[in-house]
Amino acid sequence: MNGIENIKNKIMDEAALDAQKITDDAQAKADAILAEADRQMQKEEAALLEKGEKAASLAAERILSAASAGRRSETLRAKQDLLGSVFDRVLGRLEAISGKEYEDLLVRLVCENAQGGEELLFPAADAGIAEQVAKQASAKLGKELKVSKDAAPFTKGVLLRRGRQEVNCSLRVIAEYMKEDLIREAADMLFG
Numbered sequence: 001m002n003g004i005e006n007i008k009n010k011i012m013d014e015a016a017l018d019a020q021k022i023t024d025d026a027q028a029k030a031d032a033i034l035a036e037a038d039r040q041m042q043k044e045e046a047a048l049l050e051k052g053e054k055a056a057s058l059a060a061e062r063i064l065s066a067a068s069a070g071r072r073s074e075t076l077r078a079k080q081d082l083l084g085s086v087f088d089r090v091l092g093r094l095e096a097i098s099g100k101e102y103e104d105l106l107v108r109l110v111c112e113n114a115q116g117g118e119e120l121l122f123p124a125a126d127a128g129i130a131e132q133v134a135k136q137a138s139a140k141l142g143k144e145l146k147v148s149k150d151a152a153p154f155t156k157g158v159l160l161r162r163g164r165q166e167v168n169c170s171l172r173v174i175a176e177y178m179k180e181d182l183i184r185e186a187a188d189m190l191f192g
Contacts, residue, residue: 079187079191083183083186083187083190086182086190087175087179087182091172091175094156094171094174094175095155095171097156102129102156103129103132103133103136106122106129106133106137107133107136107140109157109169109174110141110145110169111137111140111141113160113167113169114141114160115143116141116144116145117143117144117145117162118160119145119146119148119160119161120137120145120147120148120158120159120161121147121148121150121151121152121159121161122147122151122152122158122159123151123152123154123155123157124151125155127151130147131147152170154168154170154172154173155170156170156171156172157171157172157173157174158170
């Protein structure tokens with residue numbers, strides 16, 4: 001029996017070696033599959049991380065851009081408010097002119113805009129100086145100007161009427177006409 005036992009042991013040893021070889025091969029294949037899966041997972045993780053970083057960077061750029069636009073908008077609004085305030089002050093000072101200086105200004109406005117034969121309309125508050133202004137302007141122009149009985153529809157300045165044609169020389173209209181230039185000059189002085 002020794003011979004059968006030896007053959008049986010030899011077969012069993014060979015089977016054990018084959019089984020061990022199959023097990024080792026399977027383990028090697030499993031390790032290779034796991035290593036490849038791990039490499040693939042790391043690659044995908046890196047791609048996802050890069051994609052996430054790009055998305056975060058893009059979102060940050062958008063937020064910064066929006067904040068910058070908002071800041072520029074607020075700065076522009078503040079500058080416009082300041083320039084509006086400067087214009088209002090200039091207009092206030094212009095409308096505060098009185099006495100001889102105001103009369104001289106009205107005479108100058110009439111002389112710069114009259115062609116002769118116009119009717120002059122003054123605000124109701126200026127009724128006391130209307131004739132004097134018309135007389136001085138007529139003398140400077142060498143043309144007859146007369147004061148209308150109608151009152152001008154504003155508080156400071158003069159309205160020249162010739163038939164249906166009118167030239168509005170109210171201080172507010174003159175200031176509005178000059179507003180763009182005044183604001184540009186003020187902006188240059190204030191904001192360089």
